[in-house]
Amino acid sequence: xxELLEGSMAVAEVVRLCKPAVISAYPITPQTHIVEELAxxxxxxxxxxxxVNVESEHSAASVVLGAVATGVRAYTATSSQGLFYMSEVLxxxxxxxxxxxxxxxxxxxxxxxxxxxxxxxVVSLRDSGWIQFHAEDIQEAVDLHLIAYRLGxxxxxxxxVMVCMDGFILTHGLETVDMPSPEQVDKFLPPYKAPYKxxxxxxxxxxxxxxxxxxxxxxYALNKTHEEALxxxxxxxxxxxxxxxxxxxxxxxxxQLKDAEKVIxxxxxxxxxxxxVIDELRAKGKKVGLLKxxxxxxxxxxxxxxxxxxxxxxxxxxxxxxxxxxAPLSAEVKAVFFGKPKKPKNISSFVVGMGGRDxxxxxxxxxxxxxxxxxKQAEFIDLKPELLKESYD
Amino acid sequence: xSKTLFAPGHTACAGCGQSMAARLVLDAAGPNTIIVNNxxxxxxxxxxxxxxxxxxxxxxxLFENAAAVASGVESAVKYLGKADTINVIAQGGDGGTADIGxxxxxxxxxxxxxxxxxxxDNEAYMNTGVQRSGLTPFDTNTTTSPVGAVSIxxxxxxxxxxxxxxxxxxxxxxxxxxxxxxxxxxxxKKALSLKGPKYIQVxxxxxLGWRHETNMTIQVAKAAVETGLYPLIEYENxxxxxxxxxxxxxxEEYLKLQGxxxxxxxxxxxxxxxxxxxxxxxxxxxxxxxxxxx
Numbered sequence: 162x163x164e165l166l167e168g169s170m171a172v173a174e175v176v177r178l179c180k181p182a183v184i185s186a187y188p189i190t191p192q193t194h195i196v197e198e199l200a201x202x203x204x205x206x207x208x209x210x211x212x213v214n215v216e217s218e219h220s221a222a223s224v225v226l227g228a229v230a231t232g233v234r235a236y237t238a239t240s241s242q243g244l245f246y247m248s249e250v251l252x253x254x255x256x257x258x259x260x261x262x263x264x265x266x267x268x269x270x271x272x273x274x275x276x277x278x279x280x281x282x283v284v285s286l287r288d289s290g291w292i293q294f295h296a297e298d299i300q301e302a303v304d305l306h307l308i309a310y311r312l313g314x315x316x317x318x319x320x321x322v323m324v325c326m327d328g329f330i331l332t333h334g335l336e337t338v339d340m341p342s343p344e345q346v347d348k349f350l351p352p353y354k355a356p357y358k359x360x361x362x363x364x365x366x367x368x369x370x371x372x373x374x375x376x377x378x379x380x381y382a383l384n385k386t387h388e389e390a391l392x393x394x395x396x397x398x399x400x401x402x403x404x405x406x407x408x409x410x411x412x413x414x415x416x417q418l419k420d421a422e423k424v425i426x427x428x429x430x431x432x433x434x435x436x437x438v439i440d441e442l443r444a445k446g447k448k449v450g451l452l453k454x455x456x457x458x459x460x461x462x463x464x465x466x467x468x469x470x471x472x473x474x475x476x477x478x479x480x481x482x483x484x485x486x487x488a489p490l491s492a493e494v495k496a497v498f499f500g501k502p503k504k505p506k507n508i509s510s511f512v513v514g515m516g517g518r519d520x521x522x523x524x525x526x527x528x529x530x531x532x533x534x535x536x537k538q539a540e541f542i543d544l545k546p547e548l549l550k551e552s553y554d
Numbered sequence: 555x556s557k558t559l560f561a562p563g564h565t566a567c568a569g570c571g572q573s574m575a576a577r578l579v580l581d582a583a584g585p586n587t588i589i590v591n592n593x594x595x596x597x598x599x600x601x602x603x604x605x606x607x608x609x610x611x612x613x614x615x616l617f618e619n620a621a622a623v624a625s626g627v628e629s630a631v632k633y634l635g636k637a638d639t640i641n642v643i644a645q646g647g648d649g650g651t652a653d654i655g656x657x658x659x660x661x662x663x664x665x666x667x668x669x670x671x672x673x674x675d676n677e678a679y680m681n682t683g684v685q686r687s688g689l690t691p692f693d694t695n696t697t698t699s700p701v702g703a704v705s706i707x708x709x710x711x712x713x714x715x716x717x718x719x720x721x722x723x724x725x726x727x728x729x730x731x732x733x734x735x736x737x738x739x740x741x742x743k744k745a746l747s748l749k750g751p752k753y754i755q756v757x758x759x760x761x762l763g764w765r766h767e768t769n770m771t772i773q774v775a776k777a778a779v780e781t782g783l784y785p786l787i788e789y790e791n792x793x794x795x796x797x798x799x800x801x802x803x804x805x806e807e808y809l810k811l812q813g814x815x816x817x818x819x820x821x822x823x824x825x826x827x828x829x830x831x832x833x834x835x836x837x838x839x840x841x842x843x844x845x846x847x848x
Contacts, residue, residue: 230623233633
């Protein structure tokens with residue numbers, strides 16, 4: 162059923178339909194509307210779940226770790242500093258192969274403190290072992306939660322999944338959303354059956370000490386599973402379309418790629434703006450396109466290669482930095498083409514929309530324009546040079 | 555299955571007080587128990603893959619989060635309708651409890667989870683090589699509170715963890731000792747008979763860190779209690795409901811057994827300060843046996 166919903170309300174509703182047994186969270190802007198709504202749903206008896214209000218994000222992640230280890234479905238949500246405070250637990254959850262599902266309202270990081278949207282928090286967690294999806298709009302955020310539970314809990318995967326949605330832009334924005342029915346969700350997402358759990362009938366030791374004889378294989382297997390997830394995600398996308406009558410693009414989405422001479426690679430809500438600009442430029446005969454990456458982890462390197470190997474000019478948009486090095490997504494996209502027979506002539510890297518600075522259509526047009534010259538390295542768009550002149554001298 | 559739920563064959567040091575206490579705790583709790591363990595000696599010496607001592611479900615996640623992981627386990631158990639039949643025990647060492655894990659523990663206690671938290675107090679970070687913790691006693695020689703030309707050891711007395719736990723308004727707090735096994739098991743059973751959060755702190759000598767002979771573990775543990783330095787008490791619903799009464803021995807009887815206090819034995823002014831700690835305990839908790847009070 163189509164409804165006009167705030168992003169956070171839509172996510173809370175789809176989480177309700179996924180029936181987690183345990184929800185635990187600690188408030189941080191802009192994640193709060195999601196967990197407030199879930200608390201209301203539980204308080205109204207519209208959902209049978211234990212809602213655990215914890216004293217920190219570290220404990221929120223630990224509570225859902227414990228719940229999933231006991232064999233039930235669980236959910237948490239956070240953002241920014243909260244994600245960082247969780248990070249020790251997040252690596253642990255992935256290593257313990259527990260399919261915790263989490264929404265992250267992507268937000269900048271401190272200092273300076275700033276509550277608005279970029280991707281510095283979530284991108285920093287790319288090596289944690291979590292599967293990481295990025296939503297372009299509220300509909301996709303809703304759909305990715307369904308995929309997240311189904312994928313993470315698959316016996317061949319058993320990994321946690323993070324659904325990233327841009328803070329405020331998607332969490333607090335309103336959109337007409339096609340909400341799934343309970344019957345559809347039940348059909349797509351069967352109850353969680355844990356292949357291993359804390360059970361007094363069948364005692365297991367989880368989280369043992371592992372010495373050099375065994376450790377390497379545990380980490381190898383974790384990495385291998387990400388490859389398996391790469392293969393499974395498109396299959397789940399096909400099944401998703403059958404059940405919900407709506408397409409979900411799986412690992413990534415190409416927009417006007419076919420004959421494109423200039424293509425931007427990006428993640429998240431900025432892709433909507435880029436599509437609008439492409440429509441305008443296409444109307445003027447410019448051959449421009451977009452490759453939207455939905456799955457940052459696992460990273461669909463082969464699919465990106467196939468999609469972009471014949472593109473003459475590429476620009477990668479990062480809304481995060483790897484301070485002191487290349488912008489993170491740009492480095493990964495460039496690595497896709499290393500040693501390959503075909504590659505773009507130019508690959509430029511742009512940084513845009515930090516700490517909630519608006520990315521306008523003009524920002525995107527500027528990027529398309531700058532792609533004419535030589536390669537740019539982490540070139541900041543919409544920078545205000547006048548603000549850089551202040552000093553302590 | 556072996557006679558105990560905590561199987562022998564682990565890799566703890568000879569004379570380890572913690573391994574003894576952990577076995578007593580688990581056997582008192584019985585098979586319908588889920589254990590959630592902080593990182594520390596106990597987890598390291600009992601779970602080296604592919605072996606495990608634990609004949610009940612056991613999970614170790616991180617150093618400081620056993621209380622929070624246990625909160626998730628207990629919430630799942632409640633959701634599954636098994637809250638009345640399954641015990642959830644969270645446990646850790648003194649550092650994992652009173653220092654890095656205090657926030658998670660406070661959250662667990664405040665939220666009212668039906669969990670027993672057991673702190674195995676060997677009074678320093680033994681797993682990493684005897685560094686000072688918030689539960690290291692006054693004047694103790696550790697690797698990070700070393701005795702030196704201008705230092706007499708650890709600067710501060712033990713953090714009052716039982717009182718901190720009790721201040722959360724929980725139904726049961728107890729202090730026990732590996733030197734008094736039956737008392738420990740009685741306290742575990744009593745705790746598990748009560749709903750809500752419970753806290754038990756067990757004094758567990760560490761021959762390596764305390765530098766005493768490995769066959770002296772029980773005597774050292776008993777001496778701590780008998781000098782008044784480690785009062786065995788119980789709080790029920792916030793009220794002191796029992797204390798083990800003693801005929802107080804001078805604190806030297808305890809200190810002289812251990813290398814960690816060796817530097818104090820020719821310093822009567824320091825011994826006097828430690829005797830004052832014991833005397834305050836004796837007075838505060840009424841530890842002196844009736845016959846001694848005349």
